[in-house]
Amino acid sequence: MNPRYLLAASLFLTACGGGGGGSGDSAGSAIPTAPASVAASCQQQAVIGAAANDGLRIARVSWLQVIDQLADDQAMLVAEKATRLRVDVVADSLRNAPARRELRIQDPATGECTLLSMNGTSRVPTRVDETTLANSFVVDIPPTLMKSGTRFSLLFDDASGRSETESALVKRSLAPRITAAVRETLYVVPVSLGGRTGYAPGDSAQLAGLLTRLHPVSAVNIIQTAPFTPSGILSAAATALGNGLNFNGTLSDMQSLLNAVDDYCQTLAQGNRAALSPKCLGVFPDQLLFRPAGSTNSLYTGLAFVGGITMVTQSFNRVDVMSVSSPYLSSHWIDDRALTVAHEYGHLLDLDHAACGGATGTDPRLYGDGRLNAGSGFDAVRGVFFSAAGRTSEFADLMSYCGKEWTSDRGYLASLNYRSGARVASRETGGSANWVKLTPTETGWRLTPVAFPPATLETSDAMVTLHSASGAEDMAPQQAVISDSTEPENRPLYLNFGAREMTQLVIHAHGKRREQRWTPMDWLRTGG
Numbered sequence: 267m268n269p270r271y272l273l274a275a276s277l278f279l280t281a282c283g284g285g286g287g288g289s290g291d292s293a294g295s296a297i298p299t300a301p302a303s304v305a306a307s308c309q310q311q312a313v314i315g316a317a318a319n320d321g322l323r324i325a326r327v328s329w330l331q332v333i334d335q336l337a338d339d340q341a342m343l344v345a346e347k348a349t350r351l352r353v354d355v356v357a358d359s360l361r362n363a364p365a366r367r368e369l370r371i372q373d374p375a376t377g378e379c380t381l382l383s384m385n386g387t388s389r390v391p392t393r394v395d396e397t398t399l400a401n402s403f404v405v406d407i408p409p410t411l412m413k414s415g416t417r418f419s420l421l422f423d424d425a426s427g428r429s430e431t432e433s434a435l436v437k438r439s440l441a442p443r444i445t446a447a448v449r450e451t452l453y454v455v456p457v458s459l460g461g462r463t464g465y466a467p468g469d470s471a472q473l474a475g476l477l478t479r480l481h482p483v484s485a486v487n488i489i490q491t492a493p494f495t496p497s498g499i500l501s502a503a504a505t506a507l508g509n510g511l512n513f514n515g516t517l518s519d520m521q522s523l524l525n526a527v528d529d530y531c532q533t534l535a536q537g538n539r540a541a542l543s544p545k546c547l548g549v550f551p552d553q554l555l556f557r558p559a560g561s562t563n564s565l566y567t568g569l570a571f572v573g574g575i576t577m578v579t580q581s582f583n584r585v586d587v588m589s590v591s592s593p594y595l596s597s598h599w600i601d602d603r604a605l606t607v608a609h610e611y612g613h614l615l616d617l618d619h620a621a622c623g624g625a626t627g628t629d630p631r632l633y634g635d636g637r638l639n640a641g642s643g644f645d646a647v648r649g650v651f652f653s654a655a656g657r658t659s660e661f662a663d664l665m666s667y668c669g670k671e672w673t674s675d676r677g678y679l680a681s682l683n684y685r686s687g688a689r690v691a692s693r694e695t696g697g698s699a700n701w702v703k704l705t706p707t708e709t710g711w712r713l714t715p716v717a718f719p720p721a722t723l724e725t726s727d728a729m730v731t732l733h734s735a736s737g738a739e740d741m742a743p744q745q746a747v748i749s750d751s752t753e754p755e756n757r758p759l760y761l762n763f764g765a766r767e768m769t770q771l772v773i774h775a776h777g778k779r780r781e782q783r784w785t786p787m788d789w790l791r792t793g794g
């Protein structure tokens with residue numbers, strides 16, 4: 267068993283903000299509609315002649331952008347992102363590929379037309395085989411031509427043409443929904459303890475490619491930070507690592523690390539929404555191991571806030587496993603530690619788990635068996651296409667703990683809705699939001715002012731009494747959802763105290779009767 271799959275058990279209701287998956291109801295006004303018609307300059311000029319009587323026709327058109335989406339009303343794509351158009355043309359009998367295999371791309375702003383030739387098979391088959399591109403026509407669309415409102419038109423024909431009726435079957439106009447480009451900023455934060463420091467590939471393009479090939483983001487700006495030494499936690503680990511030893515930490519220790527990196531990440535945050543703010547990846551040193559209680563061979567390898575901005579994972583030094591030359595070999599063509607980063611980033615895109623391999627905290631928007639629904643995947647970095655049809659136990663959702671993982675179509679569309687800003691949770695729009703993060707520590711609670719909470723929060727059993735000029739008021743803070751974690755005790759709480767002039771907080775949480783008072787001086791001391 268892959269140790270990551272032991273990551274274990276989270277709980278939770280997914281995504282409080284997570285209702286409505288897919289592309290249907292939530293596309294909203296952020297998705298511009300395409301113009302109503304193809305400009306004259308971009309119209310296909312079919313040759314009308316004698317009937318060819320060969321049955322040549324376009325049988326299937328789909329977009330390969332991470333996943334394979336039929337080119338219909340449900341499809342949703344991201345601008346400025348590597349996209350391959352797939353066209354399956356069939357005929358009544360096996361024949362040579364038609365000479366004209368034209369794709370015209372019409373710029374929505376200028377109307378300018380770009381003509382590309384479709385490549386692929388030299389033979390036209392008699393039926394569509396969705397599991398391979400070998401019999402299809404394909405073209406890689408330059409990301410700069412993928413814009414909201416871009417229109418596409420296709421024509422396949424022989425030079426001699428065909429009858430009017432037949433010609434209608436070899437033409438197709440496409441006006442897909444394309445969201446604005448999604449540009450992510452990711453700070454890579456090497457965690458340093460006892461002189462040991464975490465690491466990630468120094469090649470930013472490699473790191474960016476890990477996320478763009480699996481998620482609905484167009485580009486990732488990678489920023490490496492100086493080593494980050496968490497203070498006030500993991501002191502025993504620092505001592506052990508300083509003495510050249512490994513340290514076996516608990517899940518609770520790992521959550522403390524996540525909380526500390528998240529406090530740091532909040533100082534880099536921008537705007538008032540987690541979805542659109544820069545994100546942080548804390549990579550911890552190899553000598554720091556987090557294990558389930560009593561285990562000597564299982565590891566927790568990654569942790570993240572669902573709908574938050576911070577994840578922590580094991581260090582890694584590569585993304586691609588170049589020796590794996592096919593997606594159908596038994597091991598993944600992406601390094602397992604890198605895949606963990608992509609999985610945790612999925613949590614930052616507000617996804618919870620797909621139910622496979624013991625993953626809990628399942629996201630109802632994903633497939634019930636945690637797999638890919640026999641769908642296909644396209645890795646734009648490796649140029650690799652695969653189909654899970656007939657191989658349903660071989661591939662699984664990136665958000666599961668099973669099998670070779672890829673993004674499911676449901677996960678892709680749900681995270682695209684979240685990240686593209688089409689969905690705005692009501693709590694993110696309020697007027698005077700003043701959020702404070704309450705982090706449990708060994709000695710009490712750490713109070714940190716934050717620009718925003720994670721997009722997904724859940725109710726907790728904690729109560730807070732807030733004192734202000736207008737008196738004492740009981741309030742219920744909400745709790746972060748940390749994927750892969752079964753320990754609610756160590757998760758931070760979030761409280762929006764709005765416009766109140768807070769003078770003191772008393773917190774009762776987790777049945778521990780733990781209370782702590784704050785004054786404005788404490789606030790200043792914690793950097794507020």
Ligand SMILES: [Zn+2]
Binds near residue numbers: 610613619749750
């Ligand atoms: Zn997870």
